[in-house]
Amino acid sequence: MNFTSCPYEKEVRQLMARGQWPDACPRELRTHVSTCRACGELVLVSEAFQQARAESLAAARPVAPAVLLWRAQLRRRNAAVERVGRPLLGAQIFACAVALFAAAGFAGFEARNGVAWLTWSYWHDWFVQLPQAAAAQWDSLSSGSLAGSAWSWMVLVPALATLVLLGGVAVYFATDKP
């Protein structure tokens, strides 16, 4: 395809843009357009598009600008809320990591001591001995000898359970969007 433009194209385009085509343009130019392929195509295409544009402008039913301003405001506000809430993601990750770490530690601790706690008799004995063990623990705490005594599973289990529970609560609040 030959890419050749006519030197009169610019003039024709300007006349069309000013609405002076074809009535208010020189006769020589009209004669030229009727014989020049490039200018003829320009006039044909421009007239079709201008007419289509005029019809479309009349058919357009734009909404009130206040609706768009309102939507834009909402979107900006949501974006601002998201920006503010982004640091909370770090808190969520931290809470998840703590909870996972606690669960892994608990699992490791229990694995070392066997899996006897999975049996019914183990829990039965535990409940039976609970008051005595709690009293003994209380005595050791009140006497200030906790540092000397070994951490028993009776302290560790509730502590870890509480930690996991609090981790879950923290995750819930962190992910709870208004």
Added chain:
Amino acid sequence: MAPTDKRTRMSWEFALPHAWAGGSEEAAGAGISDPAMENEAFAGFYERSARPLWAYLARVSADPALADDLMQESYVRFLCAEGAPALARDGEAAARSYLFRIATNLLRDHWRRPRTASIEEIPEEFFAARGQATQTDAQILLEPALRQMKPRERQMLWLAHAEGYSHREIAKVMGLSAASIRLLLFRARRKIAALLRACAADDGRKS
């Protein structure tokens, strides 16, 4: 002329206090500094640009319902964009060019999206609007010709011949070089001219 009374002015901002508080001044987009003034400036800009933008979207997409949606989305993005030209500072021509660029990108995104809608999901108004659209002379010739053009060619042709944009302005809107636009537009114009002549000849034979 009496000064405008703020209490009687029917502005959306008086109904919605702190309307611009959703973001910082920087994030407000379109260089918004004084909300009340910008509200009026935007309304004026919208009044002058909404119909040409709708015409562009409707003709290029051949879907008036889609044009409605994309037009609203274009303005919302324009208002939210941090890098959008300010009406007061950069002028309306720059703002309009930016707006058309947003609309062009939205159209491109729409065409790239996989089409999964079934015929039942398309509203009746879509077909009604298309039926009405074929009644006018310009559309009888132009619509079939435009349908045979590529989306990018339709966009270029509309911007050049309906909106009267220069090669440089079209290049800015479409994200291409001005030299490429010159060549592509030349080819597209030749193609649609041939199609228009063929449509006119068909129409003449039928009548």
